[in-house]
Amino acid sequence: MTQNNPLLRLEHVSKEYGNQTVLNDVSTTIASGDFVAMVGMSGGGKSTLLRLIAGLESPTNGQVSQQDRIITELNTDSRTMFQDDRLLPWMTVRDNLTFGNHTPQSIEHANDLLARVDLSSFAESYPTDLSGGQKQRVALARALMSHPKLLLLDEPLGALDAFTRRKMQDLILDIWRQEHLTVILVTHDVTEAARMANKVFVIKNHRLAWQEHNALNYPRNNSQAVAAVADDILSQVIA
Ligand SMILES: Nc1ncnc2c1ncn2[C@@H]1O[C@H](COP(=O)(O)OP(=O)(O)OP(=O)(O)O)[C@@H](O)[C@H]1O
Ligand SMILES: [Mg+2]
Structure with missing residues (x-):
């Protein structure tokens, strides 16, 4: 699917709670089959953006649409996995x-x-x-x-040790490929973002400050290549 016909389209999406602006004029597209990593400082609005895509909340301004349908209620094509397992x-x-x-x-x-x-x-x-x-x-x-078509992952691996985390990353990647899923992963771990995603969103000052849409062509099993990309992402977050 091309960017002209994306799975998800965010157009000038803003979210306010009272007089606090949590997301400010976010516009982007996500293609079917993308694996998006979303990174940024705590409190920046990442979970809020996932909730808007899941249809758990509505934007204050702008719109989120999936295959040309505006999301106005619970998005039943999506499932969310949270940091705690909620079993x-x-x-x-x-x-x-x-x-x-x-x-x-x-x-x-x-x-x-x-x-x-x-x-x-x-x-x-x-x-x-x-x-x-x-x-x-x-x-x-x-x-x-x-x-689900769309798997929304809100830091699901944050509490795991490094070995278990790596195995979970590989499992999610296998399932993403085999099930032809579209995945949006919120993570604080820039190495995880570099290792897993083909598209990276950096949320900063409640805006989508940087997006890398190009298929990132570097060998994911080469830890030096992954570390270099992780460094790039980190510098975008803290710049
Ligand atoms: N239901 C709500 N009512 C009021 N304020 C909220 C609500 N949900 C989130 N916020 C505020 O919106 C801001 C962004 O929250 P959000 O959870 O989206 O951040 P985040 O980027 O996911 O942060 P973290 O990395 O710590 O999980 C925070 O200041 C938070 O207090
Ligand atoms: Mg969050």
């Missing part, structure tokens, strides 16, 4: 995915997804029996249950 502790792992829909198809789909995130043997376990990384894998599987 229901009184339900088993599988029930956290099927969520009361115990049809054979739903159970089979849940089992498939649990296999994808390498948690088949934990289907009957409860969230309290899982490690932080395992819980995030359940949360990822749950987010995929409804076959």
